[in-house]
Amino acid sequence: MAKRRYWLMKSEPDVYSIDHLAKEKQDHWDGIRNYQARNHMRDMAVGDMVLFYHSNADPPGVAGVCKVCKTAYPDHTQFDKRSKYFDAKSKKDDPRWWMVDVEFVEKLPEYVPLATLRDDPALAEMLVIRKGMRLSVQPVDKDHFKHVLKLARARTRVR
DNA sequence: GCCAACGTTGGC
DNA sequence: GCCAACGTTGGC
Numbered sequence: 063m064a065k066r067r068y069w070l071m072k073s074e075p076d077v078y079s080i081d082h083l084a085k086e087k088q089d090h091w092d093g094i095r096n097y098q099a100r101n102h103m104r105d106m107a108v109g110d111m112v113l114f115y116h117s118n119a120d121p122p123g124v125a126g127v128c129k130v131c132k133t134a135y136p137d138h139t140q141f142d143k144r145s146k147y148f149d150a151k152s153k154k155d156d157p158r159w160w161m162v163d164v165e166f167v168e169k170l171p172e173y174v175p176l177a178t179l180r181d182d183p184a185l186a187e188m189l190v191i192r193k194g195m196r197l198s199v200q201p202v203d204k205d206h207f208k209h210v211l212k213l214a215r216a217r218t219r220v221r
Numbered sequence: 222g223c224c225a226a227c228g229t230t231g232g233c
Numbered sequence: 234g235c236c237a238a239c240g241t242t243g244g245c
């Protein structure tokens with residue numbers, strides 16, 4: 063059994079937020095149209111943990127946690143002409159774009175803004191805080207993952 | 222294989 | 234709304 067891995071996935075809350083996922087309990091993560099991001103999704107295993115990041119938000123930041131519950135399979139929106147994610151060059155017998163299913167784990171007790179991540183020396187190497195890092199699906203070190211959760215519980219911790 | 226033009230992401 | 238940082242496309 064492979065070791066559990068950790069990831070961060072970005073979503074615009076206006077389109078799909080942690081609250082949407084909380085309501086749906088489980089959903090597919092469609093619309094990834096970047097090869098590196100796709101490759102990361104294909105590397106995911108059931109049980110891998112994912113930081114749910116709100117991009118293009120005010121402020122942007124980590125809003126929750128979800129868990130991979132189905133490994134990569136073809137993203138159906140690439141074959142749907144009416145979808146904004148339609149890709150005429152993708153073939154049914156050789157799909158270009160893939161997606162995973164995730165299940166809701168929690169909405170963080172406290173939202174962790176990007177600026178907070180940036181200010182934390184423990185997260186200096188974390189990919190998401192790098193300037194110009196547009197990658198929408200990215201790996202996260204276990205230590206970084208745990209640290210973000212710690213930040214999210216900082217003020218609710220019993221002292 | 223290079224690289225200019227163009228499109229997109231996403232913070233600010 | 235601006236624009237920097239990337240990724241992709243396509244001519245050569």
